[in-house]
Structures are given as structure tokens and as C-alpha cells.
Amino acid sequence: xxxxxxxxxxxxxxxxxxxxxxxxxxxxxxxxxxxxxxxxxxxxxxxxxxxxxxxxxxxxxxxxxxxxxxxxxxxxxxxxxxxxxxxxxxxxxxxxxxxxxxxxxxxxxxxxxxxxxxxxxxxxxxxxxxxxxxxxxxxxxxxxxxxxxxxxxxxxxxxxxxxxxxxxxxxxxxxxxxxxxxxxxxxxxxxxxxxxxxxxxxxxxxxxxxxxxxxxxxxxxxxxxxxxxxxxxxxxxxxxxxxxxxxxxxxxxxxxxxxxxxxxxxxxxxxxxxxxxxxxxxxxxxxxxxxxxxxxxxxxxxxxxxxxxxxxxxxxxxxxxxxxxxxxxxxxxxxxxxxxxxxxxxxxxxxxxxxxxxxxxxxxxxxxxxxxxxxxxxxxxxxxxxxxxxxxxxxxxxxxxxxxxxxxxxxxxxxxxxxxxxxxxxxxxxxxxxxxxxxxxxxxxxxxxxxxxxxxxxxxxxxxxxxxxxxxxxxxxxxxxxxxxxxxxxxxxxxxxxxxxxxxxxxxxxxxxxxxxxxxxxxxxxxxxxxxxxxxxxxxxxxxxxxxxxxxxxxxxxxxxxxxxxxxxxxxxxxxxxxxxxxxxxxxxxxxxxxxxxxxxxxxxxxxxxxxxxxxxxxxxxxxxxxxxxxxxxxxxxxxxxxxxxxxxxxxxxxxxxxxxxxxxxxxxxxxxxxxxxxxxxxxxxxxxxxxxxxxxxxxxxxxxxxxxxxxxxxxxxxxxxxxxxxxxxxxxxxxxxxxxxxxxxxxxxxxxxxxxxxxxxxxxxxxxxxxxxxxxxxxxxxxxxxxxxxxxxxxxxxxxxxxxxxxxxxxxxxxxxxxxxxxxxxxxxxxxxxxxxxxxxxxx
Amino acid sequence: xxxxxxxxxxxxxxxxxxxxxxxxxxxxxxxxxxxxxxxxxxxxxxxxxxxxxxxxxxxxxxxxxxxxxxxxxxxxxxxxxxxxxxxxxxxxxxxxxxxxxxxxxxxxxxxxxxxxxxxxxxxxx
Ligand SMILES: Cc1cc2nc3c(=O)[nH]c(=O)nc-3n(C[C@H](O)[C@H](O)[C@H](O)COP(=O)(O)OP(=O)(O)OC[C@H]3O[C@@H](n4cnc5c(N)ncnc54)[C@H](O)[C@@H]3O)c2cc1C
Ligand code: SF4
Ligand code: SF4
Ligand code: FES
Numbered sequence: 001x002x003x004x005x006x007x008x009x010x011x012x013x014x015x016x017x018x019x020x021x022x023x024x025x026x027x028x029x030x031x032x033x034x035x036x037x038x039x040x041x042x043x044x045x046x047x048x049x050x051x052x053x054x055x056x057x058x059x060x061x062x063x064x065x066x067x068x069x070x071x072x073x074x075x076x077x078x079x080x081x082x083x084x085x086x087x088x089x090x091x092x093x094x095x096x097x098x099x100x101x102x103x104x105x106x107x108x109x110x111x112x113x114x115x116x117x118x119x120x121x122x123x124x125x126x127x128x129x130x131x132x133x134x135x136x137x138x139x140x141x142x143x144x145x146x147x148x149x150x151x152x153x154x155x156x157x158x159x160x161x162x163x164x165x166x167x168x169x170x171x172x173x174x175x176x177x178x179x180x181x182x183x184x185x186x187x188x189x190x191x192x193x194x195x196x197x198x199x200x201x202x203x204x205x206x207x208x209x210x211x212x213x214x215x216x217x218x219x220x221x222x223x224x225x226x227x228x229x230x231x232x233x234x235x236x237x238x239x240x241x242x243x244x245x246x247x248x249x250x251x252x253x254x255x256x257x258x259x260x261x262x263x264x265x266x267x268x269x270x271x272x273x274x275x276x277x278x279x280x281x282x283x284x285x286x287x288x289x290x291x292x293x294x295x296x297x298x299x300x301x302x303x304x305x306x307x308x309x310x311x312x313x314x315x316x317x318x319x320x321x322x323x324x325x326x327x328x329x330x331x332x333x334x335x336x337x338x339x340x341x342x343x344x345x346x347x348x349x350x351x352x353x354x355x356x357x358x359x360x361x362x363x364x365x366x367x368x369x370x371x372x373x374x375x376x377x378x379x380x381x382x383x384x385x386x387x388x389x390x391x392x393x394x395x396x397x398x399x400x401x402x403x404x405x406x407x408x409x410x411x412x413x414x415x416x417x418x419x420x421x422x423x424x425x426x427x428x429x430x431x432x433x434x435x436x437x438x439x440x441x442x443x444x445x446x447x448x449x450x451x452x453x454x455x456x457x458x459x460x461x462x463x464x465x466x467x468x469x470x471x472x473x474x475x476x477x478x479x480x481x482x483x484x485x486x487x488x489x490x491x492x493x494x495x496x497x498x499x500x501x502x503x504x505x506x507x508x509x510x511x512x513x514x515x516x517x518x519x520x521x522x523x524x525x526x527x528x529x530x531x532x533x534x535x536x537x538x539x540x541x542x543x544x545x546x547x548x549x550x551x552x553x554x555x556x557x558x559x560x561x562x563x564x565x566x567x568x569x570x571x572x573x574x575x576x577x578x579x580x581x582x583x584x585x586x587x588x589x590x591x592x593x594x595x596x597x598x599x600x601x602x603x604x605x606x607x608x609x610x611x612x613x614x615x616x617x618x619x620x621x622x623x624x625x626x627x628x629x630x631x632x633x634x635x636x637x638x639x640x641x642x643x644x645x646x647x648x649x650x651x652x653x654x655x656x657x658x659x660x661x662x663x664x665x666x667x668x669x670x671x672x673x674x675x676x677x678x679x680x681x682x683x684x685x686x687x688x689x690x691x692x693x694x695x696x697x698x699x700x701x702x703x704x705x706x707x708x709x710x711x712x713x714x715x716x717x718x719x720x721x722x723x724x725x726x727x728x729x730x731x732x733x734x735x736x737x738x739x740x741x742x743x744x745x746x747x748x749x750x751x752x753x754x755x756x757x758x759x760x761x762x763x764x765x766x767x768x769x770x771x772x773x774x775x776x777x778x779x780x781x782x783x784x785x786x787x788x789x790x791x792x793x794x795x796x797x798x799x800x801x802x803x804x805x806x807x808x809x810x811x812x813x814x815x816x817x818x819x820x821x822x823x824x825x826x827x828x829x830x831x832x833x834x835x836x837x838x839x840x841x842x843x844x845x
Numbered sequence: 846x847x848x849x850x851x852x853x854x855x856x857x858x859x860x861x862x863x864x865x866x867x868x869x870x871x872x873x874x875x876x877x878x879x880x881x882x883x884x885x886x887x888x889x890x891x892x893x894x895x896x897x898x899x900x901x902x903x904x905x906x907x908x909x910x911x912x913x914x915x916x917x918x919x920x921x922x923x924x925x926x927x928x929x930x931x932x933x934x935x936x937x938x939x940x941x942x943x944x945x946x947x948x949x950x951x952x953x954x955x956x957x958x959x960x961x962x963x964x965x966x967x968x969x970x
């Protein structure tokens with residue numbers, strides 16, 4: 001049996017194993033893998049997700065058991081220190097010696113730490129491993145405890161640096177990016193796109209400092225307190241993340257005299273062989289074409305080549321040109337560059353579209369004859385990246401006027417269908433899956449749907465950037481075969497939400513079992529039950545009291561479940577307006593039931609930590625004092641946030657607060673596919689942030705401007721203008737129509753922004769439907785809304801007035817006892833639930 | 846926390862030593878669940894009336910160690926009756942306790958019988 005030793009169990013080292021064992025004949029080889037990190041290989045590309053999940057397991061490329069099942073010996077927490085080429089052995093840090101026939105070096109790289117005075121201080125981190133992140137999290141908690149306004153800087157404004165900046169922001173620190181070059185992402189962007197990106201990043205709260213050379217890291221007692229750039233040029237920071245590039249971990253190659261690059265890296269040929277033909281190098285340690293490729297996709301290709309070569313397939317060779325196109329996966333900011341991003345005028349022409357007000361920049365570079373695409377840059381909107389990238393990779397023909405490729409969408413779009421791509425087009429570069437493989441899996445009948453294709457080809461399982469295109473290809477192929485592609489709700493209903501809505505309405509079905517018997521199969525599940533409940537609510541304004549067992553838990557108990565199984569209580573405070581008397585009532589109730597109390601982002605008061613048994617009593621007191629449910633738990637209208645407008649504000653043009661209260665009361669209790677938020681501002685200063693809401697209304701000279709389809713959350717979107725300078729009645733008329741149209745046609749859990757994106761024709765189409773009545777439905781839409789408004793009842797009032805409905809709030813059926821598993825700990829002057837176990841170690845933010 | 850989990854062990858009908866009389870049938874919502882206290886255990890009991898079946902399992906979510914499963918939603922996956930945890934919608938087979946959409950440890954399952962309109966849960970001690 002031949003012995004293969006792999007040094008380094010990172011992304012590429014793992015991929016090598018995966019590719020190797022998948023090959024025929026691999027049983028005659030024994031693979032041993034050494035990894036210096038304490039855990040099996042994990043997905044470094046998605047390292048930043050660790051901040052949110054703090055779940056290292058979720059990032060694993062494969063569990064330990066996978067290595068066992070494939071007869072691979074995985075030795076973690078052990079570093080290989082020497083290679084003895086003459087003996088064909090390696091030795092480990094614990095002084096053991098292992099023989100090899102083939103040696104694969106996949107030692108990756110480490111973060112480059114520039115030799116600046118003071119870098120060794122506490123609070124200076126690099127961004128490479130899970131341990132780095134754990135260290136940062138713990139340190140951030142510490143500095144924030146000392147100074148709630150603590151700052152963190154990132155040294156380096158490249159792709160990774162910006163990702164680190166976002167991470168610093170998510171840790172609750174004021175983020176600063178410090179870059180030596182005069183522009184951001186210097187390797188991918190030109191100056192103009194860098195400026196646009198800078199504006200965009202600043203608008204989400206990142207502070208950017210360009211052309212700054214750091215002289216020294218300042219500090220007290222060994223802890224960092226700031227950075228010095230020039231004599232009077234300093235930045236106070238409590239934490240620093242260095243992201244100034246990578247250095248290959250090539251020390252093993254050096255000590256055994258393999259051929260090395262001048263600036264590091266182990267030299268390999270197109271077979272991935274080093275200067276010793278039994279030793280291969282792959283991934284970020286390999287110097288190929290005098291380049292270190294700091295991306296996974298080329299690393300995976302190298303893994304494939306090395307595995308094939310070792311198995312004796314001489315024909316597998318690394319291509320000479322390697323695609324370095326990148327899409328930044330920062331949340332909320334689209335940035336991408338592909339091919340030749342900046343190009344001398346002698347080689348071609350550039351077409352540039354720039355709109356700074358929208359933080360938009362698009363540039364494409366076209367060959368001198370205007371026939372092919374050479375590269376480009378997209379900032380602010382990279383939705384066309386996949387298609388442009390494919391056009392570039394496959395040398396496809398481009399329109400006569402190349403501007404069509406980047407101008408805001410025209411009818412039908414400039415691209416046509418993804419099916420026009422040639423079969424060899426590489427759709428997933430991480431897993432090297434071609435269009436032919438994806439479509440073929442459907443055509444030959446081996447897969448029936450997206451999930452099947454993903455499982456069979458692995459497409460989109462790595463960086464995920466190709467997911468939209470894979471989805472399109474699967475859908476289009478199914479369509480071309482005459483198979484209908486359905487966006488079905490779940491295994492129990494062969495319908496989309498919109499179709500089911502139509503059926504329930506037409507057949508006047510009123511209980512879940514009726515619906516299931518009429519048009520479903522099986523017993524239902526946690527996906528379809530809430531969908532049906534939401535349809536009932538939207539059609540009949542049924543409150544969750546009617547059929548509580550089919551409601552999502554929050555709707556079932558009319559309260560938001562919190563992480564320890566207690567609930568929160570949020571009474572409605574329309575428009576955020578509250579009398580001092582009512583504030584006192586709330587204070588008294590909060591105190592009586594010992595509830596953690598906080599003001600929400602929607603400008604109302606949220607009580608946390610209420611035990612299930614106490615909910616009816618708390619709500620009885622609230623309702624007796626005149627409050628009603630705030631529906632904070634429902635997929636329904638939350639709040640209409642408002643500024644004080646002309647009532648108080650010296651700039652106000654209209655009474656925003658009165659209007660907000662009117663709207664909140666009109667739409668309260670309205671059930672919808674997802675939550676709905678509104679905002680009303682008294683002038684364009686927009687203090688109510690109305691454009692970040694599903695509907696936003698802003699006073700201007702001559703009336704209100706009505707915006708729709710905005711949201712905050714994970715993918716923030718500005719609402720788009722639906723109508724200008726309209727009066728109160730018209731606002732309500734249009735809102736009624738828009739909201740009911742959304743409720744009828746959106747998919748489950750789809751916010752208005754996503755719905756508007758999917759709506760063919762977008763905002764222009766919506767204007768046609770809502771304003772011009774192109775579908776001849778506005779009368780019905782208005783009627784339906786009026787019915788819902790009239791049918792409104794406070795569901796908490798219903799619940800406490802009905803003994804049967806109240807029963808569900810007992811923790812036990814056979815005892816008055818409470819849940820004895822609940823443990824609270826003190827927090828400032830209030831309380832909080834005890835941390836979940838894994839959080840204790842990682843220190844929560 | 847580990848000790849809390851270790852208190853819950855699946856009981857087979859053959860091993861039942863105590864049939865604990867929990868509550869009347871009406872105390873349990875139709876096609877829903879409720880929690881029963883037995884000594885220091887919390888047991889989620891489900892009245893799956895669409896299937897004309899009763900099921901019982903630990904009330905403890907094995908993922909987050911909170912007492913919440915009885916507040917979850919019933920359903921089936923390809924015919925296997927299941928319960929979805931209200932915290933993160935992890936689903937468990939009510940027949941075997943197996944986690945159907947992840948690799949959490951199985952939950953403990955207890956036998957249920959109905960006699961004279963009362964719900965009984967079987968324990969081995
Ligand atoms: C935060 C972050 C975001 C990223 N985002 C992207 C992205 O969006 N797209 C993209 O394409 N790339 C991205 N990358 C880069 C990508 O992660 C790397 O290209 C990839 O991980 C390289 O894989 P590798 O196996 O060569 O190296 P590594 O993943 O670094 O693995 C090498 C392993 O070898 C171990 N090792 C080293 N020396 C020894 C020794 N002597 N003995 C034993 N073990 C040893 C190391 O401890 C390490 O575990 C990102 C990187 C980071 C840090
Ligand atoms: S949006 Fe205009 S009216 Fe409202 S508070 Fe701000 S400045 Fe005043
Ligand atoms: S409240 Fe919202 S943003 Fe905050 S942790 Fe929960 S889900 Fe995340
Ligand atoms: S391109 Fe990265 S997963 Fe497909």
C-alpha cells in the first residue's frame with residue numbers, strides 16, 4: 001500500500017482528501033493527514049459567520065467520522081516540523097517519524113503582520129482562525145465593559161479587511177478601516193469605484209482612513225490604546241485587527257531545500273509538483289506562475305490536479321490562466337470585480353455608469369473591436385455579476401451597445417436566458433461544476449429538483465455565490481423539459497402560497513384540517529401550518545385564538561418566545577405617543593412581574609422574561625388600563641414610526657405624528673406573509689427613517705411622498721417612490737391596495753422588498769396596478785382591506801375573556817407549578833436569562 | 846445540564862412499571878400538546894387526533910436545554926409523526942425520538958394509554 005501524507009488540514013488539504021478518495025483505485029493508498037489546528041478542517045471563507053453562530057461545528061468541512069469512514073488517519077493538533085527527503089519521512093513536533101511515498105504540502109498561509117513598533121501589544125489580532133475570533137470576541141466584551149464607545153481599527157482595506165471591519169461593527173465596536181493605499185480594495189477597484197464604495201461603507205457606519213502609513217501602535221501597560229500615523233496624526237483605538245495580506249507557510253519547503261519563490265511560496269509546476277517530484281504543494285502555500293492565489297477556487301483545482309497526478313493520471317494539468325474574479329460577501333454592500341478590472345486605454349474601451357447618490361458604480365471593459373468583454377467592476381449592485389462573469393469567461397458575444405449590459409434593466413434584459421451559456425461554462429468555480437453537468441443531472445433523469453442537483457454535483461455548496469445561477473439553470477431546464485417548476489409550500493401542499501390563498505378563498509375553507517383534506521396530503525407540518533393560519537388571518541382576520549395549535553409559537557401564545565422559553569410583552573403604543581399616566585401604568589406592571597424592560601427600535605416598550613403562566617394576568621392589567629396587543633409576535637403590522645412633525649418640530653411640513661397614529665390604528669392586527677413596518681416623517685430630513693420601512697411617508701411641499709418596499713434587517717433596502725405629493729386620503733387608498741396586493745401574492749416569509757424585487761416590472765408595474773388599475777382589481781383590494789379593518793379585534797382581549805383560550809398558558813396540564821428549569825441572572829439593575837452553555841465560553845456580545 | 850438531559854430515557858411499553866394518570870383527555874388540545882409534571886420530570890404529551898394517536902416525549906429541547914417541546918407544532922415527514930421545537934424548528938420523530946432535520950441526539954419517548962377518558966403515561970420508575 002502506498003502512503004500519502006498530507007501536511008495541513010485546511011480547506012485545500014481537506015479538498016485533496018475528498019477528491020482523492022472519490023477516485024477509482026484510491027483504496028490502494030493510505031492517507032495520513034496532519035493538521036496543526038485543534039479541530040478538523042473548517043470553512044475559512046465563511047469564518048465571519050462564527051461571530052453570529054459561535055458554532056465551530058457548523059463550519060466544519062466534514063466531521064471527524066468522515067475521515068474514519070474513508071480510512072484516512074487524521075491527526076490534529078500536531079505540527080510537522082521537518083521533511084527528510086532522502087529517507088522520504090517527515091517528523092512531527094512530538095518527535096515521531098512517518099514514512100511517505102507521496103507528500104502533499106497544504107500548509108496554507110498565515111496573516112502577514114507588518115513589523116510596526118508595538119504590534120505585539122494585547123488587543124492586536126489577526127483574522128484567520130476560529131481561535132483568533134474567539135480571542136477577539138472575548139476582548140471586545142472586555143473593552144466594551146470599560147468603555148461602551150470603544151473603537152476597533154482594521155489595518156488594511158482589502159477584501160478581508162472590509163470583512164473584518166464589518167465584524168468589528170457587529171461586535172458593537174466603532175469600526176475604522178486604515179489603508180495605506182489611496183483607495184479601498186486596491187487590487188480589485190479603480191479610484192472612482194473605491195470612492196463610491198467608501199461613500200456606501202460610510203453610510204452604514206464604517207469609518208475609512210486612506211493613505212495612512214502606521215508608524216507605531218500606542219499603548220499603556222502592554223495594551224493597545226491607539227495608532228500613530230504622523231506626528232499629530234493619531235487614532236485612539238482599543239482593538240486592532242491586522243489584515244495586511246498573507247504570507248505562505250512555506251517553512252517546511254525552505255528547510256528541506258525545495259525550490260522557493262524570491263518572496264516566499266513553494267514553487268510548483270502545472271502538475272503541482274515541487275522541485276522534488278514526490279512532493280506536491282497545493283493551496284495558498286503553492287507558488288504557481290509566480291503567484292500565490294489567495295482564493296479557495298484555485299486551491300480546489302490544485303487539489304484535483306495533485307490527486308489525479310498521484311493516481312497516475314498524467315494528463316491532469318493546471319491551466320495557465322487562473323480566474324481571480326471576486327465578489328465581496330459583505331452583508332449589505334455589493335462589490336465585485338472580474339477579469340481585467342482596470343485596463344489601459346490601448347487595450348480596449350471602458351463603459352462607466354456612476355450614480356453617487358445611489359452609491360452605484362459599474363464599469364465594463366470591452367475589447368477595441370467592441371466584440372468581447374474583458375473585465376469589469378461593480379459596486380452597489382452586483383446582481384449582474386454572475387451573468388457578466390460568464391459572458392467574460394466564455395467569450396460570449398455582447399450587444400452592439402455594450403452599455404446595455406450595465407444600464408438599469410431594460411425590458412427583457414440584455415442577457416437573455418442562462419440556458420444560452422455554452423455547456424462548458426463553469427458555473428460554480430469553487431466546486432468546478434459546469435453548466436452541462438448541472439443541466440445534465442436533470443436531463444438524464446438522475447435529479448428532479450434543485451436540492452437533488454446540489455447534492456449530486458456539489459454546486460453552490462462552498463462560497464454560495466453561484467446559487468442564483470444554479471437555481472436559474474435548474475428551473476429553466478425543468479421548464480424546457482415541460483416540467484412545471486413549482487414553488488410548493490412543503491411536502492403536504494403542491495401549491496405556492498398564492499395558489500393556496502386562492503383555493504382557500506374560493507372554497508371558503510376555515511380550518512387547517514379542512515384545507516389539508518381539500519387539497520393537501522399527510523398531516524401537515526411546521527411549514528404549512530403557519531402559512532395556512534396566515535392565509536386565514538389575511539382573509540377573515542381570524543386571530544390565533546381560533547385555532548392555536550396551527551400557529552407559530554409566537555402567535556400561539558400571543559407573545560415572542562425568548563431564548564429561555566419565557567416571553568416578551570409589547571403593548572401597542574401607536575406612533576410612539578404615550579401619556580405620562582400610561583407610562584406610569586407600564587412601569588408599575590413591569591415592576592410587579594419583575595420584567596426586564598427596554599425601549600424597542602419601533603419606539604415602544606418591550607417587557608422581557610414573562611413566564612407563560614403570568615401572560616394572561618399581565619395582559620389583563622394592561623387591557624384594563626386601556627392598552628391593546630402590539631402584535632410584536634405576529635407576521636403583521638408592527639409599528640408606524642414617526643417623528644413629531646409640525647406638531648413640535650420647527651422644520652415640520654405636516655403633522656406626521658397624527659398621521660402615523662391614524663395609519664397604525666388602521667392597519668393594526670393586519671396579518672401578512674411577513675412583518676410590516678411603516679414610518680412617517682414630517683419633512684425630508686427623515687427623522688423617522690421612513691424609507692427603511694415597508695411603507696414610508698414623507699411630507700413635502702404640496703402633500704406626502706409615498707415610498708414602498710423598504711426594510712432594515714439583514715439586507716437593508718431603501719423604499720422606492722410610489723407616488724408624489726398626494727393627500728392623506730390618497731395615501732390611505734394606495735396603501736390599502738398595495739398592502740392587500742402584497743398579502744395576496746407574496747411567498748411565505750417574504751418581506752415587501754423581496755416581493756417587489758420578484759414582481760415582474762418592479763415598481764413601475766406596481767404603479768400600474770395600484771395607481772392606474774391596470775388589472776382592474778383596485779376596488780376589490782380596497783374592499784378587502786376595509787373588511788379586515790372593520791373585523792379587527794384585540795386578540796389578547798379575546799384570550800383573557802375566554803376561560804378555554806386561557807388554558808393554554810399553563811405550563812403544566814396537571815399542576816399549577818411553574819417551569820422550574822428557568823434560571824435568571826442579574827444584569828445591571830435588571831435580570832436576564834442564564835446564558836446557553838456554549839455562549840458562556842465564547843462570551844456573548 | 847448534562848444531568849438534566851440524562852434524566853430522560855426512552856421507556857418501552859414492556860418496561861413500564863408505573864402508569865401515571867396525568868389528566869383528562871379534554872385537558873389536551875386537539876392536534877396539539879401540553880406538558881405533564883411527573884416527579885421532577887417534564888413530559889410533553891401530544892393529542893395527534895388527525896392520526897387518532899397519542900404521543901409523549903421529554904419536554905426538554907435537546908438543543909437548547911429549555912422546557913419547550915410541548916409548545917411546538919405537530920406534523921409529519923413522509924408519514925413519520927413529528928414535533929417541531931418552537932425555538933429553532935428542530936424536528937423529532939414522535940415514534941423513535943430521532944432528530945429528523947439535523948444530527949442532535951434523539952429525545953426520550955414515553956408510552957401513552959387512554960383509559961376511561963384519562964391519559965396515562967408509562968414510566969419505568
Ligand atoms: C476571513 C477570511 C475570508 C475569506 N474569504 C474568502 C472568499 O470569500 N473567497 C475565497 O476564495 N477565499 C477567501 N478566503 C481565503 C481562503 O480561506 C483561503 O484561500 C483558503 O483557506 C486556503 O486554503 P489552504 O488549505 O491553502 O490554507 P488554510 O486554510 O490556511 O489551511 C492550512 C492549514 O495547514 C495548517 N498547517 C500549516 N503548517 C502546518 C504544519 N507544518 N503542520 C501541520 N499543519 C500545518 C494550518 O494550521 C492550517 O490549518 C478567506 C480567508 C479568510 C481568513
Ligand atoms: S423629519 Fe422633519 S419634521 Fe420630522 S422631526 Fe425631522 S426635521 Fe422635524
Ligand atoms: S433581536 Fe434580532 S438582531 Fe437581535 S439577536 Fe435577536 S434576531 Fe438578532
Ligand atoms: S462558486 Fe463558490 S460555491 Fe459555487
